Amino acid sequence: MAPAGWESSEKNLDLATDVNIWNRQAKIGRAFNSSGGFTLPNGAIRSPDVTWIEKSKLANIPAGVKFPQVIPDFVIELRSDTDRMPKLREKMAEYLANGVSLGWLIDPQKQQFEIYRLGQDVEVLQSLTTLSGEDVLPGFVLDLRSIF
Numbered sequence: 001m002a003p004a005g006w007e008s009s010e011k012n013l014d015l016a017t018d019v020n021i022w023n024r025q026a027k028i029g030r031a032f033n034s035s036g037g038f039t040l041p042n043g044a045i046r047s048p049d050v051t052w053i054e055k056s057k058l059a060n061i062p063a064g065v066k067f068p069q070v071i072p073d074f075v076i077e078l079r080s081d082t083d084r085m086p087k088l089r090e091k092m093a094e095y096l097a098n099g100v101s102l103g104w105l106i107d108p109q110k111q112q113f114e115i116y117r118l119g120q121d122v123e124v125l126q127s128l129t130t131l132s133g134e135d136v137l138p139g140f141v142l143d144l145r146s147i148f
Contacts, residue, residue, distance in 0.1 A: 008080035011108065012049045014146040015076055019050050022133070022140040029054045029073065039069040040098040046091070048075035048103075052137060071099040074136050078147075079107040092116045102136040108147050 016033040023031040029052055037047040045067045052074040061068040075095050077088050085107065092105050096116055103116035113131060115123040133140030 005080060005082075008078065011147050012078055015078060015106075015142070016050045018142055018146075019052055019074075019076075019137075019140070022137065023052065026137075026139065027055075028138075030058055037067045038072060039067045040094070041069070041071065042094070042098055044094065044098075046095070048072070048091075048095070049078045050074075050076035073101050074133070075100055075103045077103070077105050079105070079109065081109075089114070092122075102134060104131060106144075106147060111148060 012034060016031065020031040023029055032051040032053075034047050034049045036051060037045045038051065038053075039045050051072045053070060054073050057070050057073075058068070061070070072095070075092075077091060079085065079088060088105055092103050092114065093116075095103050096118055099118065100116075101118050105114040105116065107113070111127050113125045113128055115125065115131075117123075117134075129144055131142045131144060133142070
């Protein structure tokens with residue numbers, strides 16, 4: 001996959017930074033950027049733009065495992081100029097099918113947000129200023145002004 005453009009890279013960094021700052025304060029999991037890959041139960045290796053995993057799921061992964069088989073609790077995919085929404089929606093559906101609890105698909109071009117929750121229909125929202133991490137990331141609120 002080709003590298004992201006500089007603007008998408010900056011937005012990805014902002015997202016990962018916000019999740020990581022919250023995570024450092026909450027101390028209940030670990031946050032990863034798009035460089036970190038994980039093996040889903042279906043065998044696919046995926047690296048969402050942002051991933052968060054509750055701490056106990058990572059406790060028994062042996063040292064040296066490059067792409068651990070673990071189900072993230074939370075993922076973010078940020079649409080870049082070259083991304084196609086149908087492909088991103090497939091990825092989000094795959095995350096849910098493999099047990100991810102909460103996922104956000106953010107489309108800065110349309111200021112649209114698709115909220116994916118395990119066992120629920122996708123919620124599509126427009127022109128928000130914040131998104132809540134709900135009970136998956138308790139107390140986390142993303143300020144979306146850095147994305148637009």
